[in-house]
Amino acid sequence: MAPKTSLSRRAMLGRTALGFGSLGLYSLLSEASLLAESPAGPLAARKPHFAARAKRIIFLFMHGGVSHVDTFDPKPRLDQDNGKPLPIKRSLTFNAKDAGGLMRSPWTFHPRGESGIPVSDLFPEIAGCADDLCVIRSMVGEGVDHGAAMLQLFTGTFSFSRPSMGAWTLYGLGTENQNLPGFITIKPTQWQGGDKLFATSFLPGAYQGTPIGSSPMKVDDIIESPIDHVLPSGSTTEEQRLELEFLRQMNRRHADVRRLDPDLEARIQAFELAFRMQAEAPEAFDVSRETEATRRLYGLDQESTRDFGWQCLLARRLSERGVRVVQATHSGAEEKWDHHSDIVRLHPIRAREVDRPIAGLIKDLKSRGLLDDTLVVWGGEFGRTPFSEGADGRDHNPYGFSIFMAGGGVKAGSIYGATDEFGYHAVEDRMHIHDLHATVLHLMGLDHERLTYRHGGRDFRLTDVAGTVATKILA
Amino acid sequence: MIRIQLIVYFLLGCVALQAAAGDEFFETEIRPLLHDRCSQCHGEELQTAGIDFRDPATVLGSAVVSGDESSPLIRAVRYESTLKMPPDSKLSEGEINALVLWVRMGAPWPGYEPVAAETAEVREDPVESDHWAFQPLSVPEVPGPFQPGWVRNDIDRFILARLRASDLDPAPRASKLALLRRAKFDLLGLPPTETEIQEFLADTDELAFARVVEQFLGSPHYGERWGRHWLDVARYADSTGVDEDHPFGDSWRYRDYVVDAFNEDLPYDQFVREQIAGDLLPAADGSSINRRGIIATGFLALGPMALAQRDPIQKKYDVVDEQVDTTSKAFLGLTIACARCHDHKFDPILTSDYYALAGIFASTRTFDNWSKNGSRYYKYPLVEADVYATYSKQAEALGRLESLWRIARRVAVQRYIRDGPGQLIAAAMLASAGLGPADGLEAATVEWFREYLAPRASARAHLEPWHAGEGNKAAVAAAYQAEFLGALGETIERTDSWFERALEAIEAETEIPNLPSQQPDSLFYRDLRADGAVFDLAADTHQGNFASRDRKRVTGLKGRIESAKATLPAKPSMANAVTEDDTVRQRIFRRGQHKNPGTEVPKRFPLVLAGTDQPEVETGSGRRELAAWLGSEENPLTARVLVNRVWVWHFGEGLVRTPNNYGMRGEPPTHPLLLDWLAQQFIDSGWSIKSLHRLIMNSATYQMSSAISENAYRVDSENRLWSRFERRRLTIEELRDSYLLISGRLDPAVGGDTDLGSGTLAEFDRNNRRINPDDSARRSIYLPLMRNKLPNLLGLFDFGDATTANGKRSVTNVAPQALYLMNSGFALSTAGSMAAGLDGPAAERVRQAYLLALGRPPSSEESKLAMQYVGVRSDAGPAWASLCKMLLASNEFHYVE
Known part of the structure; x- marks a missing residue:
C-alpha cells in the first residue's frame, strides 16, 4: 500500500465525511480542526513498511566520477599488462578517439583494519575506517556522460523527468523534525541535472530538497544565510511575534465565516510552523558551536579540507x-x-579535500551512537576506465565501479561484488543503480515495490520496473 | 593454438564447467574475433541489417540459432550462402571452426539472458473499445425545464439536473465584489483596481458582469494569463534541461505566439495544426515562408533534450518519446508514451501505435545533427533561404578569422615567454632556494617558485631531481629550464606550421584544418603553465611584449575581422522549431531498446481512435497528416480535452478530473453529457476559446458564491456536483504580479525577447546563473525558465517542473512559503512601497491599505485593530509597512472566492 499523504486535506476530509455520514456536524468540525492541528501535513513522520535499519541517510556525492581502480578496487592485471591494449571490446566510451592502453594505478593498495579491505594511499584517513565500510565494487549504470549518469543515480532514469530519491524517501517516511526541512542538499551542482537531482517532478512540491548554497560557492558565501528567508529580516523576533499574532487573528476571522475549508486552516498552520523554523534553523546551521576538537576532526582547521569538512559536519x-x-x-x-x-x-x-572530512564524519557519527541508524553512502556518478585516455587520464566508466556505505544496517568491514580482472565491467553481484535504490529504501524500511505514486494513470516507483535488494550486504 | 584449445573444450563434459568454460571461450576466442573482423559494419558505427556484435540481442536467435550449425552466420562465414561474410576476405579455417564450436556449445554470451519474445509485433487488425472517451461526441439533450430563477444558460441546466438528483441546492450568487475579483484574476491574473471596483459597483444593469467579462477578454493581458495555462500543457521552458540545460535562445518566440493566439482567439483547431506542422502549412499572408507556423512548432522543439548523451540513437529517440508523450497528453489526453516498451497496460494502445507515431517524429528534425556528439537543437531561419545562405557564409568566415586571431595571440604569448621570462627559470629556481642572486628577477616570480618547490606531503615524482640533487643545483635547474623551453618550443612550432595552412584555408574558403592540440608530456611545463601559475599570462596585458612578427599577424587579423564585421548583414531572426528530416522507416524497438529492433510499422495514428482505414503517409514525415487528424472534429478527443482544460482553469477542477488522462485509469467525467454538449458548442463556435469563456462565465454555475452548506459538505465535500464555486489559492504568477501591481512597480509590457534578469542567458554557457525574479518587474510569464534552475520562488509555490505536460497544478501549503511572505526582500520591498503610498490620518491610511490589498474597505472593528497594531509598534514607518506586509500575506489576499 502506498503511504497516505493527506496532501489534500479537503479530499481526505471528504472521504471521512462520506465514511461517517451519520456523525453530526460538530464531529465533522472537530475532525477538521484535528486534521488541521497535525501541523506537518504532507511531511508528518510516517511508519515505514517494515522495521527500518536506518532512520536517515547522508549521501556524499563525488561529482565527476572517482577512479575505482585507484581507490577501492585493486587490479593486479593492470600492473602486469600496463600499456597493453584492452583485450576485450570497448563499450560505448565518452571520448573514444583518445582511448589508450591499460593503465596501472600509480597508487599502492594495502589491506586495512581487521577486515583487511584494500584501500589505496589516496584515502589514508578513510582507510582508517575500513572496518566500518561496506565497499560495493560492482556498481553499474548506463549513463556515459555526467548528466545522464547523475540523473540516473539521483532519479533512476535519464530518459524521463522523475522524482529524486530524496523526494521519494521523504514521500515515504515524512520527517522527524518539523522545524527543519526534511530533505537538505548541501552545495548541489547547478548543471548536469541541476535541480532535477533533488526535485520532486510529479510528486507534490513539499517533498523537494532544500538547497544550501550551490557549487562552486564556498562556505563563507553560504554561512550567513544558509536557507532562503529563514531569518527575520527588517524586524526583531518580538516584532515578528506581533506580526504573526495580527495575521493569525485576521486569518481566524476570515476562516470563521468560511467554514469547513481545511486549506485555510493549513495555511494558518504553515505560518505558525514557519515561526518555529526560524527559531530552530539558525542554531542547526551554527557550526561554531562545535568544540575545537570536533572541528579539527572534520578538517575545518585546514584550507584544503575546510569546505567539505563544513559540509560533512553540517550533515x-x-x-x-x-x-x-x-x-x-x-x-x-x-x-x-x-x-x-x-x-x-x-x-x-x-x-x-574529502579524505579527512569523510573519515571525521564516520568517526563522529560512531562516537555519538548515530552511525547505527544513519546510513552513509559515498560515491560518484560512475568510475573511471582501466585504460588511459590520452597520455595520463582515465575516461568515464559506468559499467563497473565502486561506492561504499557505512552504518545504517549494512555489513561493516565487508566487500560486495566484483569487477572483471581489468576493473571494466561488474561481473559478480552486479548492483545496478535500481538495485542500489531498492537497497537503500529497504534499509530505510521501505519496500521499493510498494512505494508508489499514481501519476498519469500509472503507479510510478523510484525503481521503475526493476531493482533487487542486495540482501548480502545487510548486517 | 586454437586447435589445442578446441580439443580441451571438447573434452569438457561437466555441464557447470561447460557454462563457465563457454563464457571464457566466448571472451577469449569469439568476442575478439567478432570485434576484429565484423564490428566495422556491425558495431558502434554501423549496425548493418540491424546486427550489432556488441549486443547479443541483435545476434542470438536470428543470425545465430543456438546449437544449429546451419545458422545464417555460419553459412555466411563458410561462404555457403549468397551472403558471404566478411565480404572482403574469408575467415581462416581456425576462426570458422571456433565459431562453429561456439554455436554448438549453445552460443554462450556472458551476461546475456534472452528475453521472451514480445507480443508487440505489428497488429493491424481493428482495435475495439467501448471506453467512453473513444466514442464519437454524443448530441445530448439539454435537461429541463426548470423553474425560472437560478438558471442563466444551458450549462446551468446540466448542473442543476445533477444537483436536484442529489437533493442539493446551488449556492447563492456571489457578491459583486467577489465576482469582480474572481473574474479579473481568472482572465487577467491581477486584482481589480479601485476604479474598476467603483465602476462595477455603480453599474446596476443586469448585463454589468457580462460587460466586465467582455472588457477583460479584450485586454492584451488576457493572453498572458491564458497563454500561461497553455504553456503549462506545452511544458514550455527556455532551456534544454536534462543534463546540460543550455538556453534555447529563441524560445520566447513560441511563448509570444501562444500569448498572441489567445489574444486573437485563433481557432483552436488551427492552433493545434500549427503547433504540429505549422512549417508545412501555407502562410496566411501569402509569403514564401510561414514564419508564424514555423514558430508554432516550438511546441515540439522546446522539450527537454539530453545534449550530452553519447548514444546518438538513444538521444534521438528520447526526444521522439518526449514528443509523443507531450503531443498525446496535450491534445488527446492520452498516455501513449506508456506503450514505448510494451502494449499499454491499461488502455487499448499498442506498441505499434506508439512506433507508428514515433516514426513521424523520427522523420522530423529537432537536433541540428542528431548523429553528432554534442549536437545542438535545430534553429529555423525566419528569412528566405538565399538571404540566410549569404549571411551564414559571411558569419562563418568571420568566425574562422576570430578563432585564428585568438590562436595568434596565444602563440604570441608563448613566444614572448620563450624569449623572455622563460630564459630566467633556472635563475629564479636558484634564487628561490637562496642559491643564486635575485637581481633582475621579479620578486613575485621568485616567490612563486619558492612555494612551488617547497617539499609537500603529496608525492611529485617529477620534482624529485630538484629535491634530491645535492650537488650541482645549477645544472639541475638548467635542465628543468631546458625541459620547459623544449616543450614550449614544440608547441610554438606546431602552431606556427598549422597557422600557415590555416591562412591558406581561409583564402581558399575551405575548412580550417584542426589544430593539433597536444599537451606536452612535461609535468614541470604543465605546472608552470597551469591556471594561476607563474606563466599563466593574459594576452591583453602582454601585447606590448609581442615579437614584431606576432604583432603584425595579430593586427593584420584584427583588421580583417573589423572589415568582415562591417560588411556582415544583420543576424537573421531564428526560431527554435522543427523541420522535415530524412524519412525514417520506423521499426518497433522491442522493450523500448533501439538495439533490439523488430518489425517495421507504417506511420499512422492509434488504431482505437483512427481505425484501420487510414491514408498512407506517402511523402514527408507525416506531421502534416498528424496535424490534420488532431485538429479535426472527427477526432472525438480534441474538443473534449480542450473544453475540459478550460473548465479546469476556470473552476480549479475539471469535469474530467484527470485532464491529461482520458484512459482507463483516468477519472470518468462527472458530467459526461455536459462535456459532450460543451465540446459540440465549442466546435460549432468555430473552435473559439473566447466564446467558451463567455458561455461559462455568464452561467449561474460560474457566478455562485464559495460558501458551502452543511448539507453540501456532507453529500459532496469534493464539489463534484458543483453546488458552489471552489475557492482557490492564487498561482505564483498571480501572487508575484499582484505584489508588483500593488507596489506600483509592475512593468505591463507585453511580449518580447527573454528577459535576462541578472543572469547571463548566452547559449551554450554552462555558467548561466539562476535568474532572480526580484531583478525584473515584468509579468511572471516573462521570467526565463531554465529547466534545471527554475527560480526558487516558482518551485516554492507549486509552479511545476516545466518538463512534462502539466494539466493541473498541485497546491501545497508549507512553511517555507510563509517564510517567503514574511522575510523575503520582495515581500518587504512591496510592503514598503505600498506603505509609502498611504496618505492622511491613520484611519484613512488603514482604509487605503485594505482597498489596495483586498479590494474592500475595512470593517470598523478591523480598522480599530489595525490602528492598535500600528500604535503598539514604536516605529511608525516600519509599522505601516508591517501592516501592509501582513495584509498581503493574509488568507483573504491569497484566495480567490
Whole structure:
C-alpha cells in the first residue's frame, strides 16, 4: 500500500465525511480542526513498511566520477599488462578517439583494519575506517556522460523527468523534525541535472530538497544565510511575534465565516510552523558551536579540507536533528573528479579535500551512537576506465565501479561484488543503480515495490520496473 | 593454438564447467574475433541489417540459432550462402571452426539472458473499445425545464439536473465584489483596481458582469494569463534541461505566439495544426515562408533534450518519446508514451501505435545533427533561404578569422615567454632556494617558485631531481629550464606550421584544418603553465611584449575581422522549431531498446481512435497528416480535452478530473453529457476559446458564491456536483504580479525577447546563473525558465517542473512559503512601497491599505485593530509597512472566492 499523504486535506476530509455520514456536524468540525492541528501535513513522520535499519541517510556525492581502480578496487592485471591494449571490446566510451592502453594505478593498495579491505594511499584517513565500510565494487549504470549518469543515480532514469530519491524517501517516511526541512542538499551542482537531482517532478512540491548554497560557492558565501528567508529580516523576533499574532487573528476571522475549508486552516498552520523554523534553523546551521576538537576532526582547521569538512559536519548536525535525507556534493566550478588527463596530479588533490572530512564524519557519527541508524553512502556518478585516455587520464566508466556505505544496517568491514580482472565491467553481484535504490529504501524500511505514486494513470516507483535488494550486504 | 584449445573444450563434459568454460571461450576466442573482423559494419558505427556484435540481442536467435550449425552466420562465414561474410576476405579455417564450436556449445554470451519474445509485433487488425472517451461526441439533450430563477444558460441546466438528483441546492450568487475579483484574476491574473471596483459597483444593469467579462477578454493581458495555462500543457521552458540545460535562445518566440493566439482567439483547431506542422502549412499572408507556423512548432522543439548523451540513437529517440508523450497528453489526453516498451497496460494502445507515431517524429528534425556528439537543437531561419545562405557564409568566415586571431595571440604569448621570462627559470629556481642572486628577477616570480618547490606531503615524482640533487643545483635547474623551453618550443612550432595552412584555408574558403592540440608530456611545463601559475599570462596585458612578427599577424587579423564585421548583414531572426528530416522507416524497438529492433510499422495514428482505414503517409514525415487528424472534429478527443482544460482553469477542477488522462485509469467525467454538449458548442463556435469563456462565465454555475452548506459538505465535500464555486489559492504568477501591481512597480509590457534578469542567458554557457525574479518587474510569464534552475520562488509555490505536460497544478501549503511572505526582500520591498503610498490620518491610511490589498474597505472593528497594531509598534514607518506586509500575506489576499 502506498503511504497516505493527506496532501489534500479537503479530499481526505471528504472521504471521512462520506465514511461517517451519520456523525453530526460538530464531529465533522472537530475532525477538521484535528486534521488541521497535525501541523506537518504532507511531511508528518510516517511508519515505514517494515522495521527500518536506518532512520536517515547522508549521501556524499563525488561529482565527476572517482577512479575505482585507484581507490577501492585493486587490479593486479593492470600492473602486469600496463600499456597493453584492452583485450576485450570497448563499450560505448565518452571520448573514444583518445582511448589508450591499460593503465596501472600509480597508487599502492594495502589491506586495512581487521577486515583487511584494500584501500589505496589516496584515502589514508578513510582507510582508517575500513572496518566500518561496506565497499560495493560492482556498481553499474548506463549513463556515459555526467548528466545522464547523475540523473540516473539521483532519479533512476535519464530518459524521463522523475522524482529524486530524496523526494521519494521523504514521500515515504515524512520527517522527524518539523522545524527543519526534511530533505537538505548541501552545495548541489547547478548543471548536469541541476535541480532535477533533488526535485520532486510529479510528486507534490513539499517533498523537494532544500538547497544550501550551490557549487562552486564556498562556505563563507553560504554561512550567513544558509536557507532562503529563514531569518527575520527588517524586524526583531518580538516584532515578528506581533506580526504573526495580527495575521493569525485576521486569518481566524476570515476562516470563521468560511467554514469547513481545511486549506485555510493549513495555511494558518504553515505560518505558525514557519515561526518555529526560524527559531530552530539558525542554531542547526551554527557550526561554531562545535568544540575545537570536533572541528579539527572534520578538517575545518585546514584550507584544503575546510569546505567539505563544513559540509560533512553540517550533515551530521542536520541528521542529528532528524533531517531525513542529507546530501553533500563535492564539486566546484567544474566536476571535481573528472580527470580525463593529468589524473596523477589531480586525483590526490581531490582525495585530500574529502579524505579527512569523510573519515571525521564516520568517526563522529560512531562516537555519538548515530552511525547505527544513519546510513552513509559515498560515491560518484560512475568510475573511471582501466585504460588511459590520452597520455595520463582515465575516461568515464559506468559499467563497473565502486561506492561504499557505512552504518545504517549494512555489513561493516565487508566487500560486495566484483569487477572483471581489468576493473571494466561488474561481473559478480552486479548492483545496478535500481538495485542500489531498492537497497537503500529497504534499509530505510521501505519496500521499493510498494512505494508508489499514481501519476498519469500509472503507479510510478523510484525503481521503475526493476531493482533487487542486495540482501548480502545487510548486517 | 586454437586447435589445442578446441580439443580441451571438447573434452569438457561437466555441464557447470561447460557454462563457465563457454563464457571464457566466448571472451577469449569469439568476442575478439567478432570485434576484429565484423564490428566495422556491425558495431558502434554501423549496425548493418540491424546486427550489432556488441549486443547479443541483435545476434542470438536470428543470425545465430543456438546449437544449429546451419545458422545464417555460419553459412555466411563458410561462404555457403549468397551472403558471404566478411565480404572482403574469408575467415581462416581456425576462426570458422571456433565459431562453429561456439554455436554448438549453445552460443554462450556472458551476461546475456534472452528475453521472451514480445507480443508487440505489428497488429493491424481493428482495435475495439467501448471506453467512453473513444466514442464519437454524443448530441445530448439539454435537461429541463426548470423553474425560472437560478438558471442563466444551458450549462446551468446540466448542473442543476445533477444537483436536484442529489437533493442539493446551488449556492447563492456571489457578491459583486467577489465576482469582480474572481473574474479579473481568472482572465487577467491581477486584482481589480479601485476604479474598476467603483465602476462595477455603480453599474446596476443586469448585463454589468457580462460587460466586465467582455472588457477583460479584450485586454492584451488576457493572453498572458491564458497563454500561461497553455504553456503549462506545452511544458514550455527556455532551456534544454536534462543534463546540460543550455538556453534555447529563441524560445520566447513560441511563448509570444501562444500569448498572441489567445489574444486573437485563433481557432483552436488551427492552433493545434500549427503547433504540429505549422512549417508545412501555407502562410496566411501569402509569403514564401510561414514564419508564424514555423514558430508554432516550438511546441515540439522546446522539450527537454539530453545534449550530452553519447548514444546518438538513444538521444534521438528520447526526444521522439518526449514528443509523443507531450503531443498525446496535450491534445488527446492520452498516455501513449506508456506503450514505448510494451502494449499499454491499461488502455487499448499498442506498441505499434506508439512506433507508428514515433516514426513521424523520427522523420522530423529537432537536433541540428542528431548523429553528432554534442549536437545542438535545430534553429529555423525566419528569412528566405538565399538571404540566410549569404549571411551564414559571411558569419562563418568571420568566425574562422576570430578563432585564428585568438590562436595568434596565444602563440604570441608563448613566444614572448620563450624569449623572455622563460630564459630566467633556472635563475629564479636558484634564487628561490637562496642559491643564486635575485637581481633582475621579479620578486613575485621568485616567490612563486619558492612555494612551488617547497617539499609537500603529496608525492611529485617529477620534482624529485630538484629535491634530491645535492650537488650541482645549477645544472639541475638548467635542465628543468631546458625541459620547459623544449616543450614550449614544440608547441610554438606546431602552431606556427598549422597557422600557415590555416591562412591558406581561409583564402581558399575551405575548412580550417584542426589544430593539433597536444599537451606536452612535461609535468614541470604543465605546472608552470597551469591556471594561476607563474606563466599563466593574459594576452591583453602582454601585447606590448609581442615579437614584431606576432604583432603584425595579430593586427593584420584584427583588421580583417573589423572589415568582415562591417560588411556582415544583420543576424537573421531564428526560431527554435522543427523541420522535415530524412524519412525514417520506423521499426518497433522491442522493450523500448533501439538495439533490439523488430518489425517495421507504417506511420499512422492509434488504431482505437483512427481505425484501420487510414491514408498512407506517402511523402514527408507525416506531421502534416498528424496535424490534420488532431485538429479535426472527427477526432472525438480534441474538443473534449480542450473544453475540459478550460473548465479546469476556470473552476480549479475539471469535469474530467484527470485532464491529461482520458484512459482507463483516468477519472470518468462527472458530467459526461455536459462535456459532450460543451465540446459540440465549442466546435460549432468555430473552435473559439473566447466564446467558451463567455458561455461559462455568464452561467449561474460560474457566478455562485464559495460558501458551502452543511448539507453540501456532507453529500459532496469534493464539489463534484458543483453546488458552489471552489475557492482557490492564487498561482505564483498571480501572487508575484499582484505584489508588483500593488507596489506600483509592475512593468505591463507585453511580449518580447527573454528577459535576462541578472543572469547571463548566452547559449551554450554552462555558467548561466539562476535568474532572480526580484531583478525584473515584468509579468511572471516573462521570467526565463531554465529547466534545471527554475527560480526558487516558482518551485516554492507549486509552479511545476516545466518538463512534462502539466494539466493541473498541485497546491501545497508549507512553511517555507510563509517564510517567503514574511522575510523575503520582495515581500518587504512591496510592503514598503505600498506603505509609502498611504496618505492622511491613520484611519484613512488603514482604509487605503485594505482597498489596495483586498479590494474592500475595512470593517470598523478591523480598522480599530489595525490602528492598535500600528500604535503598539514604536516605529511608525516600519509599522505601516508591517501592516501592509501582513495584509498581503493574509488568507483573504491569497484566495480567490
